[in-house]
Amino acid sequence: MGTLLVKNGTIVTENELFNGDIFIDGETISIIDKEIKVSADRTIDALGNYIFPGGIDAHTHMELPVMGTHSSDDFITGTTAALHGGTTTIIDFANQVRGDDLHSTLQKWHDKAGNRSLCDYGFHISVTDVNEDTISELKNLVEKEGVTSFKTFLAYDAMKLDLGSLERLMIEVKGLGGIITTHTENGKMIDALISKHIQEGKLSTKYHPLTRPNTAESDAAYTLMKLAEKTGCPTYMVHMTSTGAANYLKRAKEKGLNVFGETCPQYLFLDEKMYAHQDFDIASQYIMSPPVRALSDRDGMWKGIKEGTIQVLATDHCPFMLEQKRAGIDDFTKIPNGAPGVEDRLELLYSEGVDQGIIGLQTFVKVTATNPAKLFGLYPKKGVIAVGSDADLVIFDPNEVHQIKCESRNMRVDYNLYEDRIIKGKVKTVLLRGKVAIENNECLLTPGFGNYLKRGLPDFSIS
Numbered sequence: 001m002g003t004l005l006v007k008n009g010t011i012v013t014e015n016e017l018f019n020g021d022i023f024i025d026g027e028t029i030s031i032i033d034k035e036i037k038v039s040a041d042r043t044i045d046a047l048g049n050y051i052f053p054g055g056i057d058a059h060t061h062m063e064l065p066v067m068g069t070h071s072s073d074d075f076i077t078g079t080t081a082a083l084h085g086g087t088t089t090i091i092d093f094a095n096q097v098r099g100d101d102l103h104s105t106l107q108k109w110h111d112k113a114g115n116r117s118l119c120d121y122g123f124h125i126s127v128t129d130v131n132e133d134t135i136s137e138l139k140n141l142v143e144k145e146g147v148t149s150f151k152t153f154l155a156y157d158a159m160k161l162d163l164g165s166l167e168r169l170m171i172e173v174k175g176l177g178g179i180i181t182t183h184t185e186n187g188k189m190i191d192a193l194i195s196k197h198i199q200e201g202k203l204s205t206k207y208h209p210l211t212r213p214n215t216a217e218s219d220a221a222y223t224l225m226k227l228a229e230k231t232g233c234p235t236y237m238v239h240m241t242s243t244g245a246a247n248y249l250k251r252a253k254e255k256g257l258n259v260f261g262e263t264c265p266q267y268l269f270l271d272e273k274m275y276a277h278q279d280f281d282i283a284s285q286y287i288m289s290p291p292v293r294a295l296s297d298r299d300g301m302w303k304g305i306k307e308g309t310i311q312v313l314a315t316d317h318c319p320f321m322l323e324q325k326r327a328g329i330d331d332f333t334k335i336p337n338g339a340p341g342v343e344d345r346l347e348l349l350y351s352e353g354v355d356q357g358i359i360g361l362q363t364f365v366k367v368t369a370t371n372p373a374k375l376f377g378l379y380p381k382k383g384v385i386a387v388g389s390d391a392d393l394v395i396f397d398p399n400e401v402h403q404i405k406c407e408s409r410n411m412r413v414d415y416n417l418y419e420d421r422i423i424k425g426k427v428k429t430v431l432l433r434g435k436v437a438i439e440n441n442e443c444l445l446t447p448g449f450g451n452y453l454k455r456g457l458p459d460f461s462i463s
C-alpha cells in the first residue's frame with residue numbers, strides 16, 4: 001500500500017482540536033503535525049473541514065432473522081451505507097438460538113459477514129441460554145475469538161434470561177474481564193400489556209408505545225443496576241430511551257460502578273406522536289422497541305449525553321421494507337420491529353447536536369467513536385486519531401447544507417425516518433485503514449475489504 005497525506009484539516013479528538021496534517025503509510029497513521037512536508041503518493045486537501053476518527057456503530061443488525069423475515073440490509077449493503085455515513089466499524093450481534101452453542105452462533109455470523117463486509121466489524125454474542133456448556137465456552141470466546149461483550153435480554157420470551165441466569169453470566173463475564181450489555185425492558189410488564197391490548201382489540205400502531213411504556217425500561221434498569229452492584233460486572237444498557245432509566249444509571253455511576261449507557265438517534269430526534277399517524281406506511285416505520293418517546297424522555301437522553309452518563313450513540317440499525325412492515329397492517333404485534341439509521345448517525349448528531357450548540361465537538365467524537373472503541377476493546381487501534389492507529393478518518397464539511405432523502409441514501413430500505421430534514425454538515429471523504437472508501441458520494445471499496453476485529457478487553461478510562 002502507498003502513502004497518503006491529508007493536509008490542512010481541523011483535527012478533532014476527544015481532548016483536542018487543532019489544524020494540522022496527517023501522514024498515512026499503508027493502513028496506519030505515521031505522522032501528525034502542524035505541517036508535514038514529506039511528499040506522499042496522494043494528497044487530499046481538507047481545508048475548511050473537520051477530521052473525525054472513523055465512526056464506530058456499536059449496535060447494528062445486518063440480515064437479522066426476525067419474525068419469519070430478516071432485516072433488509074445485509075453485510076454488503078449495510079456496511080456500504082455505514083461507510084457513506086462516516087462509520088468505518090460496526091459491531092453486530094450474533095444472536096444465540098436456544099439450544100445452539102455460542103461458537104456455532106458466532107460462526108453463523110462469520111458466514112454472513114466474511115468476504116462481504118466493506119467496513120471493519122466485530123460481533124457481540126447475545127446469550128439466550130445460560131447453562132454449563134455455554135458458560136464453559138466464554139473463556140475461549142474472550143481469549144481466542146475476540147468477543148469480549150455479551151448481550152442479554154430482559155424482554156422477549158425467545159431471548160430473555162431469568163435474573164438468576166443473568167447473575168450467573170455476569171459473574172463469569174466479570175471474571176474474564178468482559179462486559180455485559182442488556183436490552184433493558186421488563187418483559188413481563190410488556191407481555192401483560194400486549195395481552196390486554198389484544199384482548200381489547202386495540203391493534204393499530206398507536207398502541208405499540210402504550211405496551212412498552214418508559215416505566216418498563218426504568219424498572220428493568222433499576223434491577224440491572226442492582227445486579228451490576230452485586231456482581232461487580234461491567235454493564236452497558238443498549239438503546240436507552242427513558243429519563244428514569246438514565247437516573248438509575250447515573251446513581252449507579254455515582255457509586256463508582258462500571259456502568260454505561262447507549263442511546264440512538266431515533267431517541268433524540270423523533271416523536272412518539274408518529275405512532276398515531278393515519279397512514280400505516282408512515283406509522284409502521286416507527287415500530288421499534290423500545291419505542292420513540294415524548295419530549296421529556298428525549299431531553300433526558302440529551303442530558304445524559306451532555307453529562308457523560310450516556311457514553312455512546314449507536315443506531316440499532318435494523319431496517320425492514322414497507323412491504324415487510326405490512327405483515328402487521330391489522331395487528332401491530334406482527335410488525336417486524338426495527339428501523340434504519342446506520343448512514344444517518346454522524347450527520348444528524350453533528351447538525352442537531354454540535355451545530356445547534358447542544359454538545360461540543362469533543363463529546364461528538366467521544367460518543368460516535370472513542371467511547372465505543374474503549375468499551376468494546378478496539379482502542380487505540382480504532383476510535384482515535386493518533387500515530388500508530390488505523391487510518392480510519394472522516395473528512396467532514398461543517399458548512400454544507402443538504403436534505404436527507406431516502407433515494408440518495410444507500411441503506412436497502414424504502415424510507416428514511418428523517419426524510420426531508422435539513423442537515424448542516426456532510427461526510428465528504430472517508431478513509432478506512434488508509435484506503436479511500438468514500439469520495440464524491442461513491443463507495444470505492446469492494447465486498448470483503450472489511451476485516452473481522454478480534455476485540456480486546458474493555459478499557460473503562462472514559463472521561
Ligand SMILES: [Zn+2]
Binds near residue numbers: 059061316
Ligand atoms: Zn438491537
